[in-house]
Amino acid sequence: MNIVYAYYEPPHTQTMEEHVRLALEAFRESSTLVRFGQSLSPAFHTLLKLGLLLHDFGKAxxxxxxxxxxxTGHEVVSGWMVYRLVEGFGSGRILERLGVERKTDESGALVLAVMLHHHPMDFTNRLEKLAKSGTWCELRPDHVRAFAGSVSTPAEEHLSLSKDELEKLLLEALGQSGVKCSVICGAVKEIYGILWRRVWLGGASSSRRFFLLLLQGIVAADYKASQSRKSGAPLSRFARAVDIFMEHYSGVSGAAEGHLSHIRHT
Known part of the structure; x- marks a missing residue:
């Protein structure tokens, strides 16, 4: 199996398995963030974990x-896959498998949170850069299999999804032998507009809060999972903000004790 990386700049690397595992450990069921989310919908924690499992899928x-x-632009591919899984294919088969009732505002909020978890103020530019990546940029079944194999342990532990189940769901969502990034980007541009109008512009205030909690959780857990506690490097302002957020909302002991590592957020 090919190794999928969440960060790769030798000698400093981080595998997708390690990154996703750390991200999924960031918010316990008893955490303040999850309790807030669960007060809006009993599906919140499961959807947050699904978003954390798949937020970097596009890196594969x-x-x-x-x-x-x-x-650059990996979140576009991740968001496209999450959309295919929860809305665009099989009527949300993965949600049924996870015991989650399919609600369009909630599934739309999850897709948006994954799309915007990296550079929310620069999403369109990153999408356009990915669209112009060239002929090499194509999502294929071998990428799906490599990703499923890379995250099989945290998927089983946190969502009770076996490698075979996850791989099958992802391959079904892919739907064909390969999809060019230019095609994915064209679809995502349209999907983003539809979901933004549904969730943010036309949704209830509870839907907007649900989306913001998902986005905050994915951003914070993603960044925290990119840190190393062994580095003595000074914290950036954003890293300090994440540490403060985690201290108050994660419920994980010592969440604010981390130090920014050589692994930057990519």
């Missing part, structure tokens, strides 16, 4: 080239 299609791997 980036090939190793030289000594540094860039993942």
């Amino acid at each position: 299609l980036f090939p190793l080239r030289g000594t540094k791997l860039s993942f």
Whole structure:
């Protein structure tokens, strides 16, 4: 099985398995964030965990080239896959498997949170850059299998999804032998507009709060999972903000004791 990386700049690397595992450990069921979310919907924690499992799915299609791997626009592919899973294919078969009632505002909020977890103020530019990546940029079944294999342990532990189940659901959502990034980007541009109008512009205040809690949880857990507690490097302002947020909302002991590592957020 090919190794999927969440960060790759040798000698510093982080595998997808490690990154997703740490992200899924960020918010316990008893955490303040989850309790707030559960007060809006009993599906909140499960959807947050599904978002954390898949938020970096798009990194699986980036090939190793030289000594540094860039993942610009990976969130576009991740968001497209989450959309296919919860809305665009099989009427949300993965939600049924996870025991979650399919509600369009909630599934739309999850898709938006995954799409916007990286650079929410620069999403369109990152989408356009990915669309122009070239002929190499294509999501294929081998990428899906590599990703499913890479996150099989945290998927089983946190969502009771076996590797075979996850791989089958992802392959069914892919729907064909391969999809060019330009096609994915065209679809995502349309999907983003539809969901933004549904969830943010036309949704109830509870739907907007639900979306913001998902987005905050994914952003904070993603960033926290990119940190190392062994580095003595000074914290950036954003890292300090994440630490403060985690201290108050994660329910994880010592959440604010981390230090920014050589692993930057990519």
